[in-house]
Amino acid sequence: MNMMTTLPPHKIIGVAVIWNDQEQILIDRRRQEGAMGGLWEFPGGKVEPGETVEDCIKREIYEELGVLVTVGEHLITIDHTYTHLRVTLTVHHCHLVAGVPQPLECDEVRWVSLDELEQFAFPQANGQIIAALKGSRE
Numbered sequence: 484m485n486m487m488t489t490l491p492p493h494k495i496i497g498v499a500v501i502w503n504d505q506e507q508i509l510i511d512r513r514r515q516e517g518a519m520g521g522l523w524e525f526p527g528g529k530v531e532p533g534e535t536v537e538d539c540i541k542r543e544i545y546e547e548l549g550v551l552v553t554v555g556e557h558l559i560t561i562d563h564t565y566t567h568l569r570v571t572l573t574v575h576h577c578h579l580v581a582g583v584p585q586p587l588e589c590d591e592v593r594w595v596s597l598d599e600l601e602q603f604a605f606p607q608a609n610g611q612i613i614a615a616l617k618g619s620r621e
Contacts, residue, residue, distance in 0.1 A: 493569040497539035498527035499577040500616065501552055507594040508616075509579070510603060511548070514590055521590075523603040525574070525612060536573045548592060550582035559615040563608035574612055 501509040510523045528543035530536055537554040544552050555576040563570050584592045595603070600613050 491564065491567055491569050495530040496527055496570055496572050497530055497536045497543060498525050498572050498574040499540045499544055499552060500525055500558060500574060500612065501577045501579055503579045503594060507596055509584055509592060509594055511586065511589040511592045519606045522606050524606060524609060540575060540577060547588045548584040549587055550584050551580040552577040553580055559612060561608050561611050572608055
């Protein structure tokens, strides 16, 4: 049976919650132009064909921020449908290994504590990541 509805494209996104030795988390602010411009996010990007989520996260973080991270345990997987796009965010705890984060593909980067996260405006799907982080601490 041929249903005429076309599903929006589906992207698998590897997302990093990057911790430093001071128990702070790295967030970056999206460029003003484009989707969800000006909002803060946890860095990451689209998993390419043949790539594991872990490989994707390491590559994206290096490309976007110029730092090396180790990818640790899985935190949460979130399926979210925007009007034009379906995304699966696969979120991992990561740890900064080398380098100072540079805003290569975003407006700015900032280290914040877990309690400070709520002061920043995030895209809708990111709220579940923050909730999971807070839940994992209790």
